[in-house]
Amino acid sequence: MAGGRPPARRLRLGLACTGWIADWAVHQPIRDGSPADVVFVASRDPGRAREYARRWSVPASGGWWELLERRDVDAVYVATPNADHARLALDAVLAGKHVLCEKPLGRDPHAVAELAAEAHRRHVLVREAYHYRAHPAPAGVLAVLRAGVLGTIRRIDVRYGWWLDRTDDVRLSPSLDGGALMDVGCYGLDLVGQLTRGLPEITGTRTLTGPTGVDLTCEVRLRSGPVRARVWAGLRAARPVCEARVTGTKGGLRLRSPFLPVMPGAVAIPLFGASWSSPVEVTAPRAAPFTSYKYQLDAFARDVAAGAWGAEEGIVGRAHLLGRVRERMTGER
Known part of the structure; x- marks a missing residue:
């Protein structure tokens, strides 16, 4: 073509x-x-x-x-x-x-x-x-957050990790750009970017490096105007975790499985959910019959x-x- x-x-x-x-x-x-x-x-x-x-x-x-x-x-x-x-x-x-x-x-x-x-x-x-941005549920939540339902956002905390037990996995190869940041941490950075303006300032990092030289866990701290953010990513999480918390001047929000709203087949992963602590009435995320990949x-x-x-x-x-x-x-x- x-x-x-x-x-x-x-x-x-x-x-x-x-x-x-x-x-x-x-x-x-x-x-x-x-x-x-x-x-x-x-x-x-x-x-x-x-x-x-x-x-x-x-x-x-x-x-x-x-x-x-x-x-x-x-x-x-x-x-x-x-x-x-x-x-x-x-x-x-x-x-x-x-x-x-x-x-x-x-x-x-x-x-x-x-x-x-x-x-x-x-x-x-x-x-x-x-x-995840294509799925109606998280996309709807992102839209109301940008509209200011929580007032001015002050804090974003993201945790996404799992246990990688395959020693020959490409995610453990430095030459192939492996590591926790590039595998799952990039989702948290993307979410911060969706809710802030411009490139945030990096105020600190903390890393656990594995024997192959990639980061098995990492924590990134960021600042963007009034927003303080922390993104944690891991390939050595004791238990699978995928959650985000957003706090603003008018309330807060906890997102469950924000980057895994629906998975295909029989993969047992909790569905996307949002718990609000805000005096403003928020419409619940829309249920959707297909995977985020289909959307x-x-x-x-x-x-x-x-x-x-x-x-x-x-x-x-x-x-x-x-x-x-x-x-x-x-x-x-």
Whole structure:
């Protein structure tokens, strides 16, 4: 597809991914009715790509450059290890493909700025896959928070962690940009960014580094105008935790599982919930029948079909903040 040419009514996707996340982010949403089809899967290992294509009934498979040359691919879903995200996304944009890239897109603001500029120039869409924002329930809560239901926000506390027990997991590799910050801490930083203006100041970090050199746990303290924020992330959490607390001059809010509102299949994770302590009456979050990943893919396919293009607002700032936090963490070890 040449840059800017509208795709077919159903979005034709190529996968730069042969891991489990594609089931949650792509295959399950399509089974649930998202207007897309997977037409190609790419891997550095041709045998792995062929096996994946056979298992998921994908019509064709091959290498990354083969994917980019396909005229029947409108968009690429990138879910490789973190270190490759920005580079592969730029390759896809230069080939005229729209991009849905797993978070985080990157921590090098210069690389992400180049990607954003090329997406604008070539009239293709680039979206960073913070799936929770697409789900009606957390999206509704974010909207009323921005509208000032809690008055002036003073405090944001986020905790997101779990126990990673696979010693060969890519999230334990420094060269692949592993670690707690890049895996789950980026969600907390994104939430802070959704509720504050501009890039926050980093006032402190605390890190537990594992034997491979990645951060197994990290805590980031931030300040943005009147807001003080703390983001804790862990790959060594004694028990799974995913919660956020927002305190303002008119009340408070506790979010349960804000980044895991719904999960596919039989995965037993608590559903999203919001508990308010505010004199203002707040409408309860809307129940929704599908996963956050389906709403994300629906929105991406809809925007591509409508001719939306360019990189979404804020991606360069998020990369800048991630990079600064990583530098601060490294310096304080």
